[in-house]
Amino acid sequence: MLAQSLIQGLDQFFTPLTLILTTLGVIFGLVVGALPGLGPLMGIVLMLPFAVDMPPVSAMGFLIAIGVGGSCGGSISAILLRIPGTPLAAATLFDGYPMAQKGRAADAIGIAISASALGGLFGGLVLILTAPVLADFASNFAPPEYAMLALTGLISIAVVSDGSLLKGLMTGALGLLIATIGTDEFSTGFRFAFHYEMLNGFHIVAIVVGIFAVSEMAQQVQAGNLNEKPTVKPVRPGFRSVLLTLRHWKNLLRSSTIGAAFGALPGVGGTISTFASYAVAKAMSKPEEGYGKGAEGGVVATESANNATVGGAMVPTLALGIPGEAASAVLIGAMLILGFFPGPALFADQPEIAGGIFLVYLFSNVSLLVVGIVMTPVFVWVLRLKKSYLVPVVLLLCAIGTFALQSSVFDLWVMMGFGVVGILLRAGGYPLAPLVIGVILGPLLENNLRRSLLISREGYWIFLDRPVSAILVAANVLLIASAIFWTIRLRKAQRARRAESPD
Amino acid sequence: MMIRKIHAEWLVTLLFVGVVALVFQQAATDMARQGIASGGPYDNAAAYPKAIAALLGGMVALQLALRLLRARSDEGPDAPGVPLRALLRPALMVAIFALYLGSLAPLGYHLTTPLMLAALMLLAGIRNPVAILVPALLISLGFSFVFEAWLKIVLPGGFLHLNIPW
Amino acid sequence: MKHLTTTLVTALALTAVPLATRAEDFPRRTIELIFPWGPGNAMAGSQLLADAMADELGVSMPVISTPGAAGTKAFMIAMNKPADGYTILDGYVAPLVLQPVLGNADWTYDDFIPLHAASSNAFAIGTSAENDRWADFEEMMAYCAEHPGELRYTTGSRNNLPHMVIAKALQSYDCVAQNIPYTANAEGMSDLKNGVLDFGFINVGEFQQNGDNYAIKLVLSELPASAEAFGNAPSIADLDIDLGLSGLAPLGWNWWLVHKDTPPERVEVLRQAMKAATANPEVRAKAAALGFAFLDWDWDQYDEVVGPVAGQLKAMGDALKWEEEELSKL
Incomplete structure (x- = not known):
């Protein structure tokens, strides 16, 4: 089944359009990753309006490649400027920046790119080997399992998000409510449809562009330093860095495994996996390696982990249709617009799409290695771009991209409205990711909940009668209970600390 | 405050x-x-x-x-916290952007886009008129080329029906 | 004679092209096909035809899936778009004829200009292959009549054509069963295959791809060709009683339509492109692989095909009402 889907996927993958778009995606991803404040999620969001008009596998190749490039690009500014371009690269500066200080900037960037690509390939292997197995297991899932799985996805993202558990759950609930706008599949009635363009609900792309991109630009404008132009020396890494990286093969394998595993867990994501694998690598290193003072191993650990996470995160995304973090949620949104549902049926009925996505993911990592190393001077030059030019360009892209979706002015106002909501939520310390996950998982949750109740002959017991569903119910209860427990403990510890140090 | x-x-x-x-x-x-x-x-x-x-x-x-x-x-x-006037800039950014979205359909892409870009650049602290006007015009034209010539999206022409036949 | 006129019109249209490109350069951008259901086999069929038509026209033609309200949402969205030929509506029977008959929509088929008939897509009632509770359809119905409200079935969306047809069949046997709506066909098929649902509607495409998963109980068409497509399963022609479903075949057709105010010269461009696309043997072969057969009905057969269906559908609309009432009594 696996070989078959890869072979069938080959047709979809091996087209000039797909290859070019995947490579362009990597380049664009590296650029948005390198630019502080943007990142893989923003890159995917900004290109989403254009991708949804392309053939499915080409579009997914483009978007996934942005994620892959974006997960690596942040290391460039972390190493050269001590400013991580994305939170994913925050742990890379521990050793990357000292390396650059010692005059090894080119090696550090070369290692970061090589480790990213190799970690990404490892993540791809995990994806290809586990996603079909998981999809096969899930092919027996019925509405109760899907309803509970949707809840698990939503709760775990709320638990792990920045800000408090309560705030995460609240924005998640808001997302679920937004998802109910439009036509109800069951009663065939309309809900909250105040305008005929709301019959289908708000366009997911307009929501995502507004909530992430517009609010991010407002934040950048408020943060100031819009005309800062860092001085960076040109850096030119070579393919020798691949060998430097491979010398740390044990570390590479270990960190990639951590990254892929963390990626597959809902809610965890790349940033946590980089810190975890850095900590493990440091603990297992010899003192003479000098972690924190410019050890190659430190860069290998963090960068291989964050790109392996991308592959790992795609496992539940493709096999179950449950996103683990915001970028996967946006990818699912794209898949739905492109006309296919991620989940077991994708592997059974459209193996060529699943196989094509595997292949574009692998190719994007190969492309990352080549393009990344050859084009590093370009990405370093990009760091000199002033935000005073970047912000207007990003906003223009938001406007025209949203308009391009269906030539609708209404969509523009939806985007703007969600931009303002995003600004408010950010200012109040509310995480944005649960909202988007809520919008994506909302229909899955509601429809499967109601379907379960219709199918059931004894009401809510259907969720406990079926073993997998019962396990998921237990997991959800446990997740909430442990999150509440930890929140309270953390609060108490904070209060105790504050009481000790009266300032 | x-x-x-x-x-x-x-x-x-x-x-x-x-x-x-x-x-x-x-x-x-x-x-x-x-x-x-x-x-x-x-x-x-x-x-x-x-x-x-x-x-x-x-x-x-x-x-x-x-x-x-x-x-x-x-x-x-x-x-x-931050002083109230520190929020003036993001508020202005939102206002300029909203104004742009509102005038895009009636006035057209080619009339409004360079103005919006220039206004945002001014807001972001660029003061040299050349460094504002030239990039604003070039970015606006460049985007319209990519969208209209490559992606075949007809941008709003506005009441003057301004569309460049690339 | 008609053939000659068509040829003449085409020839005229072709010679007029160099002039027309200056005055009326159509199409210049993406043309959207508004599709009234969720992604799945039927959408793949429409996408296939849209791609072939896009090749004829030289612009891309994305299929926009806007499921909801038994397909009427797609119609409302399409009717609110400008009548400039850049929006084509995939006109299935349910939203085009059935919903207006039921009083759920305020248009008639006259409010649209036909481009060409698209495809026909027969369907059947089936159970999971592992379900051996009933030997045939009539046994299942007898069980159902004795246990009102106990059986669960799906027709994809609620109030769509298969739902209506199946409700009519069930009503004839006094069988009250609970319909379970699904947005994506694949989910419903998965639950049917796994035995979560007792029976459901199965279209030709699904049967040809995953036929082993199902036991076909009844093909809902009198056409011998339809029964053949379902592995010669029993059809309504083999039943002793009349379900009132005769004469409607082929049931699952769709026409591609545009707003009635669309400029005639643009309609002509689209018609010729669609006719060429449906006639392309390569495209027809691909469609057949998906379980679709393109229909050769021309735009001037629209009234003749669509007109009489309205009356016949009325009876089936009543079956839906009957089902709702019976379910609410339980």
Whole structure:
């Protein structure tokens, strides 16, 4: 089944359009990753309006490649400027920046790119080997399992998000409510449809562009330093860095495994996996390696982990249709617009799409290695771009991209409205990711909940009668209970600390 | 006046309360009229949004209670906050962008886009007119080329029907 | 004679092209096909035809899936778009004829200009292959009549054509069963295959791809070709009683339509492109692989095909009402 889907996927993958778009995606991803404040999620969001008009596998190749490039690009500014371009690269500066200080900037960037690509390939292997197995297991899932799985996805993202558990759950609930706008599949009635363009609900792309991109630009404008132009020396890494990286093969394998595993867990994501694998690598290193003072191993650990996470995160995304973090949620949104549902049926009925996505993911990592190393001077030059030019360009892209979706002015106002909501939520310390996950998982949750109740002959017991569903119910209860427990403990510890140090 | 995180939190609370109220209002009026606000899961489209809204309302209440408790235990405001005038720039950015979106359809892409770009660059602190006007025009033209010539998207022409036949 | 006129019109249209490109350069951008159901086999069929038509026109033609309200939402969205030929509506029977008959929509088929008939897509009632509770359809119906409200079935969306047809069949046997709506066909098929649902509607495409998963109980068409497509399963022609479903075949057709105010010269461009696309043997072969057969009905057969269906559908609309009432009594 696996070989078959890869072979069938080959047709979809091996087209000039797909290859070019995947490579362009990597380049664009590296650029948005390198630019502080943007990142893989923003890159995917900004290109989403254009991708949804392309053939499915080409579009997914483009978007996934942005994620892959974006997960690596942040290391460039972390190493050269001590400013991580994305939170994913925050742990890379521990050793990357000292390396650059010692005059090894080119090696550090070369290692970061090589480790990213190799970690990404490892993540791809995990994806290809586990996603079909998981999809096969899930092919027996019925509405109760899907309803509970949707809840698990939503709760775990709320638990792990920045800000408090309560705030995460609240924005998640808001997302679920937004998802109910439009036509109800069951009663065939309309809900909250105040305008005929709301019959289908708000366009997911307009929501995502507004909530992430517009609010991010407002934040950048408020943060100031819009005309800062860092001085960076040109850096030119070579393919020798691949060998430097491979010398740390044990570390590479270990960190990639951590990254892929963390990626597959809902809610965890790349940033946590980089810190975890850095900590493990440091603990297992010899003192003479000098972690924190410019050890190659430190860069290998963090960068291989964050790109392996991308592959790992795609496992539940493709096999179950449950996103683990915001970028996967946006990818699912794209898949739905492109006309296919991620989940077991994708592997059974459209193996060529699943196989094509595997292949574009692998190719994007190969492309990352080549393009990344050859084009590093370009990405370093990009760091000199002033935000005073970047912000207007990003906003223009938001406007025209949203308009391009269906030539609708209404969509523009939806985007703007969600931009303002995003600004408010950010200012109040509310995480944005649960909202988007809520919008994506909302229909899955509601429809499967109601379907379960219709199918059931004894009401809510259907969720406990079926073993997998019962396990998921237990997991959800446990997740909430442990999150509440930890929140309270953390609060108490904070209060105790504050009481000790009266300032 | 200093703007603190708590002020934004109050605004978000208001937003949530408004949403919860809207859900119940719609369920009682519009959905009831359509006959989809009662019955079992097959016909009742209001039960689920009402349940989520009730949950959200409960969380808002819990949050308010916690906020009051914290205020009484005198933990003080959590962050130093920012002065009100520091928010002028982002507010202006939002205003310029909204103005752009509003005038895009009536005035057309080619008339409004360079103006919006230039206004944002000015807002961002660029003062050299050449460094504003040249990039604004080039970016606007470059984008319209990519969209219209490559992606075959017709940008709004406005009342003058300004469209460049690339 | 008609053939000659068509040829003449085409020839005229072709010679007029160099002139027309200056005055009326159509199409210049993406043309959207508004599709009334969720992604799945039927959408793949429409996408296939849209791609072939896009090749004829030289612009891309994305299929926009806007499921909801038994397909009427797609119609409302399409009717609110400008009548400039850049929006084509995939007109299935349910939203085009059935919903207006039921009083759920305020248009008639006259409010649209036909481009060409698209495809026909027969369907059947089936159970999971592992379900051996009933030997044939009539046994299943007898069980159902004795246990009202106990059986669960799906027709994809609620109030769509298969739902209506199946409701009519069930009503004839006094069988009250609970319909379970699904947005994506694949989910419903998965639950049917796994035995979560007792029976359901199965279209030709699904049967040809995953036929082993199902036991076909009844093909809902009198056409011998339809029964053949379902492995010669029993059809309504083999039943002793009349379900009132005769004469409607082929049931699952769709026409591609545009807003009635669309400029005639643009309609002509689209018609010729669609006719060429449906006639392309390569495209027809691909469609057949998906379980679709393109229909050769021309735009001037629209009234003749669509007109009489309205009356016949009325009876089936009543079956839906009957089902709702019976379910609410339980």
